[in-house]
Structure formats: structure tokens, C-alpha cells
Amino acid sequence: MAIDREQLSQPALAVAPLLLGAEIVSEAHGEPVLVRLTEVEAYEGSLDPASHAFRGQTARNAVMFGPAGHLYCYFVYGMHWCANVTCQREGAAAGVLMRAAQILLGQDAVAARRTARLKPHLLASGPARLAAALGLDGARNGLDLLDPASPVRLRALGSGVGFQTGPRVGVAAAQDLAWRFWLPDEPSVSVYRAGGARSRRRARHT
DNA sequence: TTGTCGATTGAG
DNA sequence: TCAATCGACAAT
Numbered sequence: 001m002a003i004d005r006e007q008l009s010q011p012a013l014a015v016a017p018l019l020l021g022a023e024i025v026s027e028a029h030g031e032p033v034l035v036r037l038t039e040v041e042a043y044e045g046s047l048d049p050a051s052h053a054f055r056g057q058t059a060r061n062a063v064m065f066g067p068a069g070h071l072y073c074y075f076v077y078g079m080h081w082c083a084n085v086t087c088q089r090e091g092a093a094a095g096v097l098m099r100a101a102q103i104l105l106g107q108d109a110v111a112a113r114r115t116a117r118l119k120p121h122l123l124a125s126g127p128a129r130l131a132a133a134l135g136l137d138g139a140r141n142g143l144d145l146l147d148p149a150s151p152v153r154l155r156a157l158g159s160g161v162g163f164q165t166g167p168r169v170g171v172a173a174a175q176d177l178a179w180r181f182w183l184p185d186e187p188s189v190s191v192y193r194a195g196g197a198r199s200r201r202r203a204r205h206t
Numbered sequence: 207t208t209g210t211c212g213a214t215t216g217a218g
Numbered sequence: 219t220c221a222a223t224c225g226a227c228a229a230t
Binding site: 041043050051052074076077078079080082084097099115116126127128129168169170171172193195 | 211212213214215216217
Binding site for chain 1: 222223224225226227228
């Protein structure tokens with residue numbers, strides 16, 4: 001059964017639980033890779049200082065201002081790609097960062113593409129590792145995850161229940177918000193690291 | 207035009 | 219604990 005875009009056209013806080021346990025298929029590398037999301041984070045647009053869309057629309061974040069159910073890929077730290085599922089209606093920006101997943105299909109191919117040797121449950125643990133596993137980068141930015149013809153598709157949503165929440169990883173702004181969602185007892189869930197490490201390191205010396 | 211810093215990862 | 223590495227954006 002097809003996924004209704006309406007379900008994704010809500011605030012990120014409402015969409016995030018639905019994406020936990022959701023299945024994503026990618027044929028970006030040729031051979032299909034299928035994953036089940038185990039960890040996500042909500043990013044609201046205008047109200048969220050940690051969101052790329054907080055200061056309004058730019059060339060980079062334009063996809064987040066479009067319709068829900070599209071892929072927002074961004075480049076970070078000069079070397080990694082991360083990917084969001086856009087939500088909210090057209091004109092309102094919000095997204096859910098995909099942080100970790102369990103690989104259901106194509107695990108050997110994913111492992112073979114990596115230079116670092118990782119244990120299987122770590123192959124898609126962390127947003128950049130997950131993006132790499134699915135072959136998501138700037139070339140995939142803006143893809144419609146609900147289009148059957150798309151090489152990257154959202155195949156099923158999660159149940160929306162049975163998750164845990166906590167502060168977002170690596171985010172300096174709005175640390176009081178419990179906008180990270182994960183499935184308990186999933187080994188692929190990434191380790192928590194508080195945000196703003198760099199600026200706080202400088203502050204300690206001054 | 208320049209300088210700062212990031213929704214991270216992997217090695218030491 | 220820290221370096222890698224570069225694009226976006228705010229400040230000049």
C-alpha cells in the first residue's frame with residue numbers, strides 16, 4: 001500500500017515517530033539496499049535555531065521548503081553527506097534527519113564500499129554512515145521518496161509507537177529539546193555526543 | 207572578499 | 219582526543 005503524503009505533511013515532531021521502523025530502499029548504487037530506520041531527529045524550520053531553515057530559504061535548504069516526502073541531502077564537515085526526509089506543507093520548512101538504521105538487504109555490498117572495517121550493526125549507525133550506505137549525496141538531493149520511479153523510496157512507515165526520546169546529537173542550539181527519537185534495544189542506534197564541542201572547548205580556555 | 211564553524215567520522 | 223576538509227553564511 002502506498003504511503004499517503006498527507007501523513008508526512010505535518011510538523012517534524014509528528015513525522016519523526018512514523019519514520020522510526022520505516023523502510024527505505026535505495027538503488028543509488030545499482031544493487032538495492034534496504035534499511036529499517038532505528039534513529040531519527042526532528043528539525044522544525046522557523047522555530048528551531050538548530051535547523052538549516054531557521055534563517056529562511058537559501059539555495060542549500062530549498063528542498064525543505066518544498067512538499068513533504070522529499071530527500072534533503074546536505075554536505076557537512078567538508079567530507080560527509082547527511083539526509084533528511086522533508087515534512088510540512090510546501091512553503092513551510094521542516095525535516096527529519098535519518099541518523100541510523102538496520103540494514104535488511106545489501107549489507108555485504110555496503111560493507112564492501114567502505115574503507116573502514118565496521119561491524120555489521122555499525123554500517124548505518126550515524127547520519128553520514130547511513131547516507132553512505134544508501135548512496136545519498138548532492139546528486140540525490142530533492143528526490144521524491146514517494147515516487148515509484150525514484151531510485152530512493154520510502155517503502156513503509158513505522159508503527160509510531162514504542163520509541164524513546166532525548167536531546168539531539170551534536171547540536172549546540174536548543175539542547176533542552178528532546179527531539180531525537182530512537183528504537184530501544186537496537187544496536188545500530190548511534191552513541192550520544194553533546195553538541196557544540198568546538199565552541200565549548202574554546203570557551204574553556206578563555 | 208574573508209573568516210568561522212558545522213545535524214561527523216575514524217584513527218591515534 | 220583530534221585532524222581531516224570544504225561549503226555556507228555572517229561579518230567585514
